[in-house]
Amino acid sequence: MKRPLNPTSRRKRPCRMPRIAAAILLTALTAIAAPKARADEGMWLPSLIGKRIDDMRAKGFRLTAEDIYSVNKASMKDAVVLFNGGCTGELISPEGLLVTNHHCGYGAIQGHSTVEHDYLTHGFWARDRSEELPNEGLWVRRLVRMEEVTDRLAAGETAEKICEEAAEKGRYRTAIEQMYYGNQQFLFVYEQFDDVRLVGAPPSSIGKFGGDTDNWMWPRHTGDFSLFRIYADRENRPAKFSRENVPYRPARYFPVSTKGIREGDFTMIYGFPGNTQQYVTADAVAYVVERSDPMKIDLRTRRLEIISAAQEADAAPRIRYAAKHASIANAWKKWQGELLGLQRLGTVAQKAYETAFARWAADRPEYAHLLDSLRAAYRSATEGYYLQELCNESVKGIELATLAAALKQYAAKPSEALAERIAKLYRDYDPAIDRRVAVEMLRGLEQYHPRPLPEAYTAETTRCKGVEGYAARLFDASAIVRFDAVEPLLRDTAALRAALQREPVLHLVGIFDRGRIPRNLSNLPAVERWYRPYMKALREFDRERPFYPDANLTLRVAYGQVAGYWYADAVYHRPLTTLDGIIAKDDPTVYDYDIPQRLRACHAAKDYGRWSIPTADGGVTVPVCFLATNHTTGGNSGSPVVNADGELVGINFDRTWRSTMSDLQFDPAICRNIAVDIRYVLFTIDRIGGAGHLLKEMELR
Ligand code: ARG
Ligand code: ASP
Secondary structure, X not given: OOOOXXXXXXXXXXXXXXXXXXXHHHHHHHHHOOOXXXXXXXXXXXXXXXXXXXXXXXXXXXXXHHHHOOOOXXXXXXXXXXXXXXXXXXXXXXXOEEEEOHHHHHHHHHHOOOOOOOHHHHOEEOOOHHHOEEOOOOOXXXXXXXXXXXXXXXXXOOHHHHHHHHOOOOOOEEEEEEEHHHOEEEXXXXXXXXXXXXXXXXXXXXXXXXXXXHOOOOOOOOOOOEEEEEEEOOOOOOOOOOOXXXXXXXXXXXXXXXXXXXXXXXXXXXXXXXXXXXXXXXXHXXXXXXXXXXXXXXXXXXXXXXXXHHHHHOHHHHHHOHHHHHHHHHHHHHHHHHHHHHHHHOOOOOOHHHHHHHHHHOOOHXXXXXXXXXXXXXXXXXXXXXHHHHHHHOHHHOHHHHHHHHHHHHHHXXXXXXXXXXXXXXXXXXXXXXHHHHHHHHHHHHHHOOOOOOHHHHHHHHHOOOHHHHHHHHHHOOOOOOHHHHHHHHOOHHHHHHHHHOOHHHHHHHHHOOOOXXXXXXXXXXXXXXXXXXXXXXXXXXXXXXXXXXXXXXXXXXXXXXXXXXXXXXXXXXXXXXXXXXXXXXXXXXXXXXXXXHHHHHHHOOOOHHHOEEOOOOOEEOEEEEXXXXXXXXXXXXXEEEOOOOOEEEEEEEEOHHHHHXXXXXXXXXXXXXXXXXXXXXXXXXXXXXXXXXXXXXXXX
């Protein structure tokens, strides 16, 4: 089902990539000495964008800080939403039309798909408003305003009071978020909409074109978009789903540019990046490079090999494990790129900055101890964090553990929704695959766990004569492997609780699981407490450096430009792909590359209408994806990419995998985000979806 189009899909050696050009290495190395925010690094707070606006305008931006963020008048921020807690979306019409990625709308599209109406495979286009499909549980959030409240909190006001006041009697949702490890606090006030309907989605063969094979790769040809509409009550206020609701009229929406982009053009991305750690010390980077990433990559490689083999052997697991494979592989590939990037940049060995800081701090008693305190904190906290990460990737990589956890949750608090989720987990479950995974995960656990292993664990493996025997017992002595056995228990929670008491996989989890961990090692309270003064000190020490707070799923602005990059010696990756590249990849025998017949026909007839662009050899084609230098991360999927005039030119959906170390260190020579060109989106809606009526409500420029 996969062809070795790129080195990652070659089995056995998933980590190898060609060596990067020496020239890039040199630029990267010279940049290390002073890790200043260079070029296009940075995820800036919109309310403070005034401090960056001169730089933005020098780089081509033609609008003002007020156009980006304003509390007094409509601004771009009113057209950007947090989409269901993990992605970004943007408004593109005065009637609440919203666009995000296909992979962000995937759950909703899948939820409406049945054998008769398989929208994932064939796409979905509402012909009019009455056909737009409601989505239970799907929400979007718009930022009403944000405000620094550090001083108010310091003066003794409580967070509860500040939030309650800002919520205006339940009209808004509020949160106080920490910036710079708590040196500054910001209040965020959101308006949440719960009636969000599906309007359109391309077939997966466009929206997910290239699948996991092309994921994190360039050149890319994915039409990764889907369309929704926000509905509100007659006063334009958020409301629960109702047929009485009407399309939301946003204060601001993005005009759509049909003029296209060229290398060097200014780009701005406005969205909700989730998590970065730009200011951590070498110890934290060493943890990622030497322990965490290698362990997680290896365990996932082993899991994926078992799943892929089963998928290749049989059609049923190919479908049932498609989504699971995609999500396991997504982070797996990202970590490989991150590891490679950090090794290449030499981020761990980069002590010069810390040495300089130490020298500066030496005669400042309040700061002099900080690096030592951080080092000591890492020394005592790292092992516990590592063991929990190991547990999450190994023991909890066994699906039976996931099933048991869901059942345990159900036994404590049964609900219709949870029962439905559990039934779905079982529909996609193949115990034969999971048994093989379990053996491999126990082997991995033993390999990565420091000695001695917990006694409770060795007691089990001794009793079962090794890991194979123990893995077999997890299944043979289990009461929850088959749904026919579980189903009656869902109606009798006392019996379910009793069954779970004896469940061997829960005993295994109990030996290793120490509960939730913060998103990064450095966010463990014992470590983070030192980052707060360290961050404060850094900002005094390095006054020239333009600091921006780490991503934390709050709204940010990143700016840069459309740009290719040197992929390898003599190999330059140009920033724009076209339909011709899709046709070159097209292969009806390969699932990820089997395009819709309609697209083939369109290409054969060169029937592109207004979406055609000239090729170098005098022909015509359609633009598809482009690369830019914007600093983005997970959560930025679906973010608007706008040009110097604030017009929508693309929708962000990925980075190249070599870019992903930008979560810790941004390298302007290599880091590139990937967007789908808005012209390909319009072309697909118009020519493939036959939904040209949707274009009429947009402001095309
Ligand atoms: N790599 C992108 C991100 O991290 C896209 C993931 C979805 N696509 C996929 N083929 N799994 O979200
Ligand atoms: N694909 C990511 C997302 O879904 C974006 C990234 O990591 O660059 O948010």
